[in-house]
Amino acid sequence: TQLLEQSPQFLSIQEGENLTVYCNSSSVFSSLQWYRQEPGEGPVLLVTVVTGGEVKKLKRLTFQFGDARKDSSLHITAAQPGDTGLYLCAAYHMEYGNKLVFGAGTILRVKS
Amino acid sequence: DAGVTQSPTHLIKTRGQHVTLRCSPISGHKSVSWYQQVLGQGPQFIFQYYEKEERGRGNFPDRFSARQFPNYSSELNVNALLLGDSALYLCASSFDLETQYFGPGTRLLVL
Numbered sequence: 462t463q464l465l466e467q468s469p470q471f472l473s474i475q476e477g478e479n480l481t482v483y484c485n486s487s488s489v490f491s492s493l494q495w496y497r498q499e500p501g502e503g504p505v506l507l508v509t510v511v512t513g514g515e516v517k518k519l520k521r522l523t524f525q526f527g528d529a530r531k532d533s534s535l536h537i538t539a540a541q542p543g544d545t546g547l548y549l550c551a552a553y554h555m556e557y558g559n560k561l562v563f564g565a566g567t568i569l570r571v572k573s
Numbered sequence: 574d575a576g577v578t579q580s581p582t583h584l585i586k587t588r589g590q591h592v593t594l595r596c597s598p599i600s601g602h603k604s605v606s607w608y609q610q611v612l613g614q615g616p617q618f619i620f621q622y623y624e625k626e627e628r629g630r631g632n633f634p635d636r637f638s639a640r641q642f643p644n645y646s647s648e649l650n651v652n653a654l655l656l657g658d659s660a661l662y663l664c665a666s667s668f669d670l671e672t673q674y675f676g677p678g679t680r681l682l683v684l
Contacts, residue, residue, distance in 0.1 A: 465615075503577070503663050503675030504616065549615050553671070558629050561606075561673060563615030 464488060464557070465550055465564035473570040477539050482567040484550035485532045491553070493533050495524055498547040498566070540571045575599070577666050577676035585682045586654050594649045594679045598666030604628075605647040606673060607639055608663040616663055622647055623670065659683045 466485045474480055484493065492511045496504035508517050510526035510533060517524045521544075523536040537544055551563040578597045586592050598605050604623040608616035618631040622641035636652045645666075651658055659682050665673035 502677050503665070505675070506672060509672075551615070557618070558631075560618045560621065560629050560631065562618070565613070566615050 463565060464554060464562050465552060467548075467550060467564040467567050469567060470565070471568045471570075473572065474540055476541055476571055476573045478571075479536065479538050480540055480569070481534055481536045482548055482569070483532065483534050484564055486552075487531065488554060488556075489530050491530070493526060493530075493550060493552045494561075495533070495535055496549040496551060496563075498549060499545075504547075504549055537569075540569075542571045542573045545569060545571050577664055577674055579662075579664050579676040579679050581679060582677070583680045583682075585684065587684050588654055588656060590654050590683075592651050592654060592681060594651075594662050594664075594681075596647045596649070596664030596666075596676060598645050598647070598664075599668075599674055602666035602668050602674070603645055604667040604670055605641055605645065606665045606667070607647070607649045608665065608675075609633075610661040610663055610678070611659070619649070654683045656683050 468483045494509045495507045498504040508524045513530045514528045515526045521538045525534050547566045549563050549566045551561050553559050580595045606621040607619040610616040619633050620639040621629040625641045639649045641647045661678040661680050663678045665675045667673050
């Protein structure tokens with residue numbers, strides 16, 4: 462069982478559509494991070510959410526941390542082909558030696 | 574400023590061989606971490622080094638080892654390669670031990 466469960470695993474949408482991807486856990490986290498990884502590249506940090514219920518916006522991307530700090534969502538408005546990539550959530554967890562643990566990711570493909 | 578650099582970019586080895594992967598952190602970063610990312614999965618933590626000392630180790634066999642040099646660059650060594658070691662190996666550097674900046678990775682194929 463993964464510490465962080467991401468859904469859906471794969472999403473293929475048309476340019477201009479909205480989408481939401483999820484990151485869920487039964488554990489409580491002090492913070493949670495979202496990364497985007499493009500083919501042939503390493504993950505790039507998009508945002509860190511810290512406070513339960515927190516909402517952060519990064520242009521067309523909206524990140525929310527659950528009130529109980531167990532889950533998070535990423536909403537993209539009017540998706541563009543440049544949003545294509547692997548979206549990963551990650552968190553530090555004491556049971557894992559307080560090292561960064563990643564979910565399996567959501568592969569997003571935006572077609573023009 | 575240059576980001577995290579890794580070499581080589583791609584590598585093909587056969588089972589039983591040894592491999593050394595290299596990483597240069599962002600200037601000023603004293604921490605380097607290594608991750609393994611197999612196809613369809615997120616990165617899995619292997620090692621973290623800070624100021625040349627190992628600070629953490631993930632659930633990997635002793636065939637995996639690493640070290641950090643005085644200039645903060647790092648090497649990841651894998652002995653007795655298995656087919657299952659085929660993966661993208663990512664290096665990340667950090668200034669504050671929390672925010673990780675990843676390199677492009679080394680793609681290793683074991684035949």
